[in-house]
Amino acid sequence: MRPGHRHAGIGTELVRRAAEAARRAGCTWLHVDFEEHLRPFYLESCRFRPTAAGLLHLRDQ
Template identity: 65%
Template sequence: MTITYEWRGHVDNDALNSLHADGFGGPPARTDWRARLERHSLGWVCAHDDTRLIGFVNVIWDGGAHAVILDTVVSRPHRTKGVGAHLVATAAHHARAAHCEWLHVDFEPHLRPFYLDTCGFRPTPAGLIAL
């Protein structure tokens, strides 16, 4: 099995909606990912196992120094095999190449070891307003 990673690769809306449903629970949405990504993102990384989408991360930004990763998701059968870490590392590489100075992420407590230990983020104070 060969896994490939592609920056700003082709996004199939049905495949990404299905991956999100698998990763985050619930039925597949009908999100137009291509339009959303083109409008709001610095880029994104897709991971494919042959021709099937198995991982994804979105990188949004402020057009300057700050980038933020969102929607990191890996299909259940491919978790704990380094796919997520490779997605994040690829995202960081391309954010750095775009001259971003900071890559931000927020996450639920159970993902702390992944983001801090595996991916190398450091904890920082932050704030959040539930809307």
């Protein structure tokens, strides 16, 4: 996102709309993967709950 548009609520609104669309589609859960520096956005601003998860890399780097 462009620096001048940060902290304007655009990302939070996008997540809110995605969650509402998922609810209307009958989904029970909405999952997000994010880099550590985005943790406050997803957990505080968007109210995602932290979960334990695992990741297995299947291709050579």
